[in-house]
Amino acid sequence: MKSRKLVPWIALVIVVVVGIVVLVVRSRPDNSPASRAHRLEQQLACPVCEGQSIADSNSPQSRAIRDDIPRRIAAGQSDAAIRAFYVSKYTERILETPSNSGLGIVAWGLPALAVILGSASIVVAVRKWSRTPRLTATDEDEDIVRRAREEGE
Amino acid sequence: MQFPIRWIALAVALVLVVFGVVLAVQTRSEPSVPRLVLEHGPVPSFSMKSLEGKPITSAGLKNKTLVVNFFNSWCIPCQQEAPALKAFYAEHKAEADFAMIGIIIDDDASTMRGYVKDQAITWPVAVDPNGSASLDFGTTGQPETYVFSPDGVAVCGRLGASSQSLLDTWLQGARNGQECT
Numbered sequence: 001m002k003s004r005k006l007v008p009w010i011a012l013v014i015v016v017v018v019g020i021v022v023l024v025v026r027s028r029p030d031n032s033p034a035s036r037a038h039r040l041e042q043q044l045a046c047p048v049c050e051g052q053s054i055a056d057s058n059s060p061q062s063r064a065i066r067d068d069i070p071r072r073i074a075a076g077q078s079d080a081a082i083r084a085f086y087v088s089k090y091t092e093r094i095l096e097t098p099s100n101s102g103l104g105i106v107a108w109g110l111p112a113l114a115v116i117l118g119s120a121s122i123v124v125a126v127r128k129w130s131r132t133p134r135l136t137a138t139d140e141d142e143d144i145v146r147r148a149r150e151e152g153e
Numbered sequence: 154m155q156f157p158i159r160w161i162a163l164a165v166a167l168v169l170v171v172f173g174v175v176l177a178v179q180t181r182s183e184p185s186v187p188r189l190v191l192e193h194g195p196v197p198s199f200s201m202k203s204l205e206g207k208p209i210t211s212a213g214l215k216n217k218t219l220v221v222n223f224f225n226s227w228c229i230p231c232q233q234e235a236p237a238l239k240a241f242y243a244e245h246k247a248e249a250d251f252a253m254i255g256i257i258i259d260d261d262a263s264t265m266r267g268y269v270k271d272q273a274i275t276w277p278v279a280v281d282p283n284g285s286a287s288l289d290f291g292t293t294g295q296p297e298t299y300v301f302s303p304d305g306v307a308v309c310g311r312l313g314a315s316s317q318s319l320l321d322t323w324l325q326g327a328r329n330g331q332e333c334t
Contacts, residue, residue: 048293060259061292064284071283089291091188110172114165121161128158 037069040082043097047090188291189299190310193332196301197289201256201279204266209254209279217252218327219301220320223292225260226268231296234314235272241320242276250303250328254279258287258295302327309333 029039038055044065046057054062054069065086072082086094098107137145189197196219200210222238224231238253245251255278257265262280269278281287290299292312299310300323308331309323326333 060284060295061287063259064288067283068285068288089188089288090293106172106175110168113168117161117165117168121158124158124161 033070033073036073036079040069040079041066043083043095044086045094045096047086047094053096185312187293187297187299187307187310187312189307190333193306193308196305196307197286199279199281199286199289201281201286203277203279204262204269207277209277214252214254215305216250216303217301218250218303218324219299220251220253220324221290221299221301222253222255223258223287223290223295223297224255225258225295226264227260228295230314232272234296235274237315237317237320238276239273240317241324244317244321245324246276251324253277256281256286258284258292258297300324300327300333302330 029035041055042053044054046052046054046059046062047065048059048061049057052062054065069082072085077085083095188194196211196214198211200208200212203209220241222234224234242253246253253276255274255276257278257280260268262282265278265280268274279286290297294312296314297310297312298315298320299307300320302308308327310333311319315323323333325331
């Protein structure tokens with residue numbers, strides 16, 4: 001009887017473990033040259049147009065970068081080194097994601113700050129509400145309720 | 154207990170306002186002066202072939218006051234700029250320290266041969282088949298012109314069509330070790 005009660009829990013543990021394993025395996029990046037090139041094309045912004053990645057843009061510079069990335073990968077350069085090369089030529093505005101310095105800190109930090117401040121607000125509000133004394137019904141209140149019930153009947 | 158909530162709300166609002174102001178002043182502007190020139194970078198190393206198949210290398214142009222013009226046949230400002238470049242080249246081509254090359258950006262060699270012939274362009278024109286030179290210079294469009302001093306430093310240049318008088322000024326500045334920016 002005791003082991004029967006454990007079955008749902010064991011099933012739940014199995015489902016969670018399998019889910020985690022699948023997530024971990026699927027989130028592992030594919031490091032084939034083609035995948036790396038595609039990933040870099042999406043991480044880099046077209047240097048001469050607005051709102052387009054290298055992967056999406058058809059400008060001469062974007063096409064040149066698309067041709068250049070596989071050559072750099074074949075030459076053994078890391079993704080970071082390839083990104084650094086383009087930053088050296090076109091500044092950090094070529095990066096689709098903000099950097100970890102300068103204005104980039106604001107972009108990364110603002111959501112975290114919002115979460116912290118939001119959580120603090122909730123904590124303060126809950127504490128405030130929990131300290132508010134519960135109102136107790138007076139005799140007069142109970143009379144009103146009783147009369148209302150009697151009228152209802 | 155209303156006091157802390159008000160302060161938190163005020164802080165959030167303040168952060169949002171500051172962020173909005175920062176974003177507003179960070180408007181993207183396209184500089185007409187290439188980054189290589191702004192930073193006075195060295196001549197990027199290149200090794201290309203001319204339309205006639207002759208080698209054009211950065212090493213072969215060392216110690217020259219070098220003018221590099223990125224262009225192609227389909228860009229209208231390039232076509233508008235061609236007479237000024239021709240006049241400028243005719244004026245200086247005999248000077249011993251002077252060198253000028255064109256580098257094709259985003260165009261094919263056969264089309265460019267016809268364009269160079271039609272425009273009577275006589276300075277060496279290099280083919281950059283995979284855009285490597287364009288990337289190494291950090292070009293942001295065409296036409297884009299760079300002037301390097303004899304010691305190989307980018308001193309003048311711009312994105313967009315250049316006039317003959319501007320090119321003359323840049324050349325003199327490069328020879329005298331002056332910066333244009």
